[in-house]
Structure formats: C-alpha cells, structure tokens
Amino acid sequence: MLTKEKLINKLKSPELYLYGLLFGCLGAITNIYLTFDLYGQLTLHLGQSFVLFCLLSRGFSCALIAAAITNGSLWYLTDNPYFFLTLNLELLFLGLMLRKKFWLLSADIIYWLLIGLPITYTILLFANLPADFNIMILSKQLLNGVMYTIIAIALNYFAPQVTTSSLPDRKREPLSKIIFRLSVVTIVLPSLIIALSLTQKSVSQFERTTVDKLFNHATELETIIEQYIVRHQVAIDALASTLNYQLSTDEQQKLLNNYLALYPGFISMLIANSQAEVTHGAPNSFYQNYLKLPKNEHLVTDREYFKYPKETLTPYISKVFQGRGFGSDMIIGISSPIIINDEFQGIAEGSLNLPKFGEFEYELLGDNPNEFILILDSNKKVIYQSMPEKEMVDGFFEALTQERAPNAKPFEIVIDGKKYLYQVTENERGWQLFVFQSSDVITTLITDNFYVVLLSLFTIIVLFLFLARTVSERLTTPLVQFIEQFSQLDKGMKVNLPADSPAEFAFLTKKINHAHNLQRNYQQHLASEVEEKTKQLQHLNFELELKARTDGLTGLLNRNSFDELAENSFQLSQREKLPCAIAMLDIDHFKKVNDLYGHLTGDTCIITLAEKLKAHFKRNTDLIARFGGEEFIVFVKGDEQQINEKFESYRKLIEKEIFTHEETLFQITVSIGVCHLSPNATIKLVEAVNLADEQLYHSKANGRNQLTGQKIS
Structure with a gap:
C-alpha cells in the first residue's frame, strides 16, 4: 500500500515531468544536430545517452518520458519506427537489469546481443539487403549502443549534482569494481571516439581515392578511345591519298585488303566512286554479301560519310549508327575524299567496330570484377557496356531519372537497390563514358574496422578487469593493515606508520x-x-x-615545367607583339635503335640530342624540354626564316653525328614540326603545340629527316 501511494505521489510530482521533458529535449536535439556520420546513411545517433542518464539519475518513470520524446524525434527524423521499437525495449530491459544490480554497460551489451541485434537482423531480412551490408549495420548498432551507454555513465559520474536522493539505497560497490568501471569509462569512450573518427576518416579517404581512381580510368578511357578513332582516321586519309594515284581495279582491291589487315579495328572497308556506287570492299566475304543486295541498296548516296566528303572535300567521322550490309554492329563511319586533278572521284571509307572497346576495358581495368564501364553516344544510346547484369542498364537509366536523396553524393548512384560509385567524362563527340565500382569495398572496409573496434573494446575491458583487481588489492591491503594497526593502539600512543x-x-x-x-x-x-x-x-x-x-635523363626541363614557363613566355610575346614559334622534334625510327643497340645506347642518343639542343638554342628566352620518350619541344622567339634556318642547321648537325655501339657505327636523324606564330596570332599555347605536333606528323609521313612548318597569322 505504501509502495502504491509512493508511486502515485511520484507521478503527481512536477519534477518528474520537468526532468523528463528536459532530458527528452536534450536527447532529441542530439539526435537531430549532433549525429556522427560514418558513411552514407550509416549514422551514430547519441540521443539515447540522455535517456539512460535520466534512468541512472532520476529513475525509470522519468526516463520513460525522456525516451518518448527522444525516440519519437528519431522516428520522425528517419521515418523508421524500428528505432522507436528497439530503443524503448532497451530502456525497459535496462530498467529491469538495474533492479537486479547489473552494471548499465554490461546490461546494455547483453540486451543488444540477445534482443536488439536479433530484432534488427529480422527487419533487415525483409529489406533484401546484401549480407555484408547487414553485418555492417549489426556491428554499427552494437557500437552505437556501447557508445551512448558509456556517455550516459560518464555523465552520471561527472554530473553528480543531478543525482536524486530519492532513488533506493544500493549496496556499496567494492573498490575493484569502482576502479574497473571508471577505467572503462575514461579509456573506452575516448578510444571508441578516436577509433570511429579514424574509421570515418579512412573511409572518406578510401572513397576519395576510389572516386579519383574512377575519374582517372574514365579520362584514360576517353583518351584511349580518341586515339583509337584518330589512328584509324589517319589510316583512311592515307588510303584516300594513295588512291589519288590512278590504280588499276586489282591494285585498289589489293590495297584495300592490305589496309584491313593492318587495321583490324575496321569491321569493313570500302571504296565508292563519285556516283556513290561501291566498287571495292573488304573483307571479301562481306563484299560478296553486299553484291547480293538489291541494286537500289548498292549505293551509299544517303550516307553522311559519302555526302559530307563529296560536298566539303574533307574527311568525315560519323555519329554512331548500325551497320548495313556488312553487319549489324554499332559502328562509326570514317571516310576521306579521293581527289584526282582537283576533282572528286569518290571516297575511301572504313566502318570502325565499336564493340572492340571491350579490349580497352581489359587493358585499363584488368580482371577487376567490381569495376565496369558504360559508354553512351550523344543520343544516350548504349555503345558499349560491361555491367555484371544486363538488367542493370535499364536500372541505370531509371536511376538517372529518379530524384536523388538529399544526402546523396554526386558520385553515388543506386542501381536496382545497390549503391555504386561512378565517374563520367564526355568527349568532344558528345559520348559519355561512365566507370562504375560497387560500394561493397567500402562496406567491407567499414565492417572490418568495426570488427577491430569491437575486438579492441573486448580486450580493453578484460584487461582493465584484471588491472582493477590488481590495483585495488595493492591499494586496499596496506590501507587495511594500517587501519587495523591504528585501531589496536591505545590513546596517547604514537602510531608507527610503515x-x-x-x-x-x-x-x-x-x-x-x-x-x-x-x-x-x-x-x-x-x-x-x-x-x-x-x-x-x-x-x-x-x-x-x-x-x-627537370628531366632526370637529359637535364632539360620536364613537360610540366615547360608548360608553366612556356605559357608565361608565350603570353609575354603576345603582349609585346613579338613573333615566336613552337617546335616538336622526334628521333626517327628510335624503336629500331633500341631494338638493335639496346636502351642504354638509345639513352645516349637522347642525351646527345639534348646537349646539342642546349648548345644550339642557348638564349635566355629559349625553352627546351623533353616532351616524352624520344620527343623534344622547343619554344623560341624570332621570325620564321631565322627559326627555320636554325632548326635546319640543327637537323643537319644531327644527321652528321656518328654514334657507336661496341664496334658498330650508326647514325640517326630527326623530324621537326614547327608552328610559327605572328605577332597578331590569337591562338592559345596548347593549340600551337598541337599544330607543331601535326607538322611533325607531316614530316614523318613525308619521309622523315626533314622540317615542316606552318605559320599562324
């Protein structure tokens, strides 16, 4: 009866509701504004620490009010009733265990192991999440419970003024338990915070590294594809140039077959006359099938790769389209006009097989099963994809149209319920190149870190349990002996301390x-x-x-330093209206030198050319750099004639240079491309470098060991 009346009086007390409201509001504010974000939506909510603090300091009834407010805010914040269920069950369980004289931390660990985690796992099974993700969430829930429980214990230790004397008297704990619990609180809480902070930092760093790697792969893929297309465009241009000479029908067919053998990237090649009729085709099997088509389909009049070269007399690279006659693969047509005596005589065309991009993927990504690519053309049509499941393509387009979550990062995407990291680049043709990687690697990293943290916590607790007993005995034993000695002495006698x-x-x-x-x-x-x-x-x-x-081999500027210094000199020349030039130099047939005489001899050649470059271009304004491999780049000021004479003098000097390898004498030559810039030129430095590189290519194509220049007004 007394107990019932006491309970009724307690429920009527304004203090009960005041403190319940206070702790509940503190818990709600903590849940909303003081979260500990680990990765994505994996967050530690610490508002429950105020509920447990209220349980320790004000009792169970007050804690129920605080829990209703705190856990209600979490339900509202996450739109998930799971938290309201498990956290309120936790409070009921802990209230019962405290009555049985259990320590709060040990009681909370028991709750999560026996009740909280099984309930969480059951709910996760209905969510159809990956097993690794489930383990990560379960580990996070256990760590979250340990963390806010230790915070509550620390608050109760270090804020004793809140403790009420109305709580029932409890049996006093021995010193060993007090030392143990204080040690756990003061050591485990900081250790846990540091461990989780390091986990968050390592995950963020790993995520940034992964995203940077994906971006690099996307950029490299873009470069490889562009080089692939340009290389085949150059081949078509060379074929058309050769066809400018009047060859017989058999010679043209033989030439076409040779080009197809040299450039297997072409799924088919053809020659069409000025009336858009296909006269030659390769391979022969495809061409024979083409001849079997109706006459009205023998013409390529409607194809842009024919119309554009005919109208503009310039090469053409088409958009992505589906092959006709030679197959049904996704291809692009590369064509170049055949011009004889300044008159259009037809085209040379090659259909570049885009599915060969899979070879580039293997070259770039290797056998990594977690990384794959998707290439879309300018019309969002799939050119190539290596997704693990075909249905993922549809899921990808669906994910692009869906509204992103508020906290979603720009490099994250959810496809068919699974998160991926991705990066995308867009080339000048409007193609989008996506590189994806499953977020499982990050999930595994977090889970492994959680295992380490949990194991470390268990080890620390066991260690401090042993240390607490040892320290307690060493402290209390001399003290007890001293008290016993003191109690046996008569008044007025001197106490003999140790x-x-x-x-x-x-x-x-x-x-x-x-x-x-x-x-x-x-x-x-x-x-x-x-x-x-x-x-x-x-x-x-x-x-x-x-x-x-500087370059380690030659002592010249390296490419990055040249770009920086040349940009400054180039801008100064433009401001002062001074003519200047960019030159690209390349050793002819350098691979043959390395193959015949070895790389050390090749390095000797490069060093010799660099030293003579420095001797030849020694003005303060001259900039010389090793561009890469056997290529050099030079920025000089002066008019066109002076610069050409100087480079021609250098070319002849190298031509006469004798090199030795053991008892063998040999010579090398260089090809030079120069882009001259008049005082009124308005192009950028990078454009001038590209033009010089084009002139170098012309020098190579026209027989090597020569200088080719172009002036930009």
Whole structure:
C-alpha cells in the first residue's frame, strides 16, 4: 500500500515531468544536430545517452518520458519506427537489469546481443539487403549502443549534482569494481571516439581515392578511345591519298585488303566512286554479301560519310549508327575524299567496330570484377557496356531519372537497390563514358574496422578487469593493515606508520625533479637539433624542387615545367607583339635503335640530342624540354626564316653525328614540326603545340629527316 501511494505521489510530482521533458529535449536535439556520420546513411545517433542518464539519475518513470520524446524525434527524423521499437525495449530491459544490480554497460551489451541485434537482423531480412551490408549495420548498432551507454555513465559520474536522493539505497560497490568501471569509462569512450573518427576518416579517404581512381580510368578511357578513332582516321586519309594515284581495279582491291589487315579495328572497308556506287570492299566475304543486295541498296548516296566528303572535300567521322550490309554492329563511319586533278572521284571509307572497346576495358581495368564501364553516344544510346547484369542498364537509366536523396553524393548512384560509385567524362563527340565500382569495398572496409573496434573494446575491458583487481588489492591491503594497526593502539600512543612511506614520497619527488631536469635539457638539445635539421630539410627541399622541374635523363626541363614557363613566355610575346614559334622534334625510327643497340645506347642518343639542343638554342628566352620518350619541344622567339634556318642547321648537325655501339657505327636523324606564330596570332599555347605536333606528323609521313612548318597569322 505504501509502495502504491509512493508511486502515485511520484507521478503527481512536477519534477518528474520537468526532468523528463528536459532530458527528452536534450536527447532529441542530439539526435537531430549532433549525429556522427560514418558513411552514407550509416549514422551514430547519441540521443539515447540522455535517456539512460535520466534512468541512472532520476529513475525509470522519468526516463520513460525522456525516451518518448527522444525516440519519437528519431522516428520522425528517419521515418523508421524500428528505432522507436528497439530503443524503448532497451530502456525497459535496462530498467529491469538495474533492479537486479547489473552494471548499465554490461546490461546494455547483453540486451543488444540477445534482443536488439536479433530484432534488427529480422527487419533487415525483409529489406533484401546484401549480407555484408547487414553485418555492417549489426556491428554499427552494437557500437552505437556501447557508445551512448558509456556517455550516459560518464555523465552520471561527472554530473553528480543531478543525482536524486530519492532513488533506493544500493549496496556499496567494492573498490575493484569502482576502479574497473571508471577505467572503462575514461579509456573506452575516448578510444571508441578516436577509433570511429579514424574509421570515418579512412573511409572518406578510401572513397576519395576510389572516386579519383574512377575519374582517372574514365579520362584514360576517353583518351584511349580518341586515339583509337584518330589512328584509324589517319589510316583512311592515307588510303584516300594513295588512291589519288590512278590504280588499276586489282591494285585498289589489293590495297584495300592490305589496309584491313593492318587495321583490324575496321569491321569493313570500302571504296565508292563519285556516283556513290561501291566498287571495292573488304573483307571479301562481306563484299560478296553486299553484291547480293538489291541494286537500289548498292549505293551509299544517303550516307553522311559519302555526302559530307563529296560536298566539303574533307574527311568525315560519323555519329554512331548500325551497320548495313556488312553487319549489324554499332559502328562509326570514317571516310576521306579521293581527289584526282582537283576533282572528286569518290571516297575511301572504313566502318570502325565499336564493340572492340571491350579490349580497352581489359587493358585499363584488368580482371577487376567490381569495376565496369558504360559508354553512351550523344543520343544516350548504349555503345558499349560491361555491367555484371544486363538488367542493370535499364536500372541505370531509371536511376538517372529518379530524384536523388538529399544526402546523396554526386558520385553515388543506386542501381536496382545497390549503391555504386561512378565517374563520367564526355568527349568532344558528345559520348559519355561512365566507370562504375560497387560500394561493397567500402562496406567491407567499414565492417572490418568495426570488427577491430569491437575486438579492441573486448580486450580493453578484460584487461582493465584484471588491472582493477590488481590495483585495488595493492591499494586496499596496506590501507587495511594500517587501519587495523591504528585501531589496536591505545590513546596517547604514537602510531608507527610503515617505515618506507616517507622515503617513497621523497624518492618520488627526487625522481620527478630529476625527470624535469632531464626533460628541460632534452628540450634544449632537441631545439638545437630541430634547427639544424630544418636547415638540412630546406636545402633538401631546394634540391628536390630542382629535380622535380627537370628531366632526370637529359637535364632539360620536364613537360610540366615547360608548360608553366612556356605559357608565361608565350603570353609575354603576345603582349609585346613579338613573333615566336613552337617546335616538336622526334628521333626517327628510335624503336629500331633500341631494338638493335639496346636502351642504354638509345639513352645516349637522347642525351646527345639534348646537349646539342642546349648548345644550339642557348638564349635566355629559349625553352627546351623533353616532351616524352624520344620527343623534344622547343619554344623560341624570332621570325620564321631565322627559326627555320636554325632548326635546319640543327637537323643537319644531327644527321652528321656518328654514334657507336661496341664496334658498330650508326647514325640517326630527326623530324621537326614547327608552328610559327605572328605577332597578331590569337591562338592559345596548347593549340600551337598541337599544330607543331601535326607538322611533325607531316614530316614523318613525308619521309622523315626533314622540317615542316606552318605559320599562324
């Protein structure tokens, strides 16, 4: 009866509702604004710590009010009633275990292992999530429970003024338990925060690294594809140029077959006359099938790869289309006009097989099963895809049209309920190149870290349990002995303290002073060493910076340094209206030199050419760099004639140079491409470099060992 009346009076107390509202609001604010985000929607919610603090300091009834507010805010925030269910069950379980004299942390761990995690796992099974993701969520829930429970215990220890005297008296705990619990709280909580912070940092770093890697792969893929197309465009241009000479029908067919053998990327090649009639085709099997088509389908009049070269007398690269006659693959047509005596005589065309992009994927990604690509043309049509499941393509387009989650990152996408990281680049043809990677690698990383944290926590708790008992015995045993000795003495008699007590304190003081002196001397010595090491480091940094700006083999500028310095000189020339030029130089047949005489001899050739370049172009305004491999790039100021004479002089100098390998003498030559820029030229430096590279290509194509130049007004 007394207990019932006491309960009724307690429920009528304004303090109950005041404190319940206070702790509930603190918990709700913590859940909303003080979350600990690990990855994506994987978040630690710590509002429950105020509910458990209320349980320890104000009792179960007050904690029920706080839990209703705190967990209700979490339900509202996540739109998930799961939290309201499990966290309120947790409070009921902990209230019962506290009555049975269990420690709050051990009771909470028992709850999650026996009740909370099984309920969570059952709910996750209905969500059809991957097994790794389920394990990660279960580990996170256990860590979350341990974390907010320790926070509640710490608040109860370090905020004793909130504790009420109305709670029932409890049996006093032995010193070993007090030391153990304080040790766990003061060590485990910071350790847990640091471990989770490091986990978050490592996950973020790993995510950034992964995204950067995907972007690099997308960019490399774009470059490889562009080089692939350009290489075949050059081949078609060369074929058309050869066909400018009047060849017989058999010679033309033989030439076409040879080009198809040299460039297997073409699924088919053809020659059409000025009336759009296909006169030759390769391979022969495809051409024979083509001849079997109706006469009205023998003409390619409606094809842009015929109309455009005919109208403009320039090469053409088509958009993606489906083949006709030679197959049904996705292809692009590359064509070039055949011009004889300034008159259009037809075209040479090659149908480039796009499904061969799979070879590029293997070259770029290897056998990585977690990474795949998707290539779309300018009309969002799939050119190539290597997704693990064909249905994922539809899921990808559906994901693009769906509204993204508020906290979704720009490089994340959810396809058929599974998260992927991706990066995309778009080339000048409007193609979009996507590179994807499953987020399972990040999930595995988080789960592994959680395992390490949980194992570490268990080890720490066991270790402190042992240490607490040991320390307690060493502290209490002398104290008990002293009290027993003191209690046996008569009044007025002197107490005989242990003889070693004062000596230990004196010894400790002496050691502390000695340690302080050692520390002070060490700091002075350390400051001196730091100053000396700083000077050495500054000198080393200077040397490293110098090495970073130069090519290790030749001592010339490297490409990055050249780009920076040449850009400044180029802009200065434009401001002062001074003529200048960019030249690209390349050793002819350098691969043959390496193959015949070895790479060391090849390096000797490169060094010799670099030294003669430095001797030949030694003005302060001349910039020379090793562009890559056997290529060099030079920025010079001056008019066209002077520059051409100087480069022609250099070319002849190299032509006469004799190199040796063992007892063999040999010579090398260089091809040069120059882009001259008049004072009024308005193009950018990178465009001038590309034009010089084109002129170098012309020098190569026209027989090598020569200079080809172009002037931009």
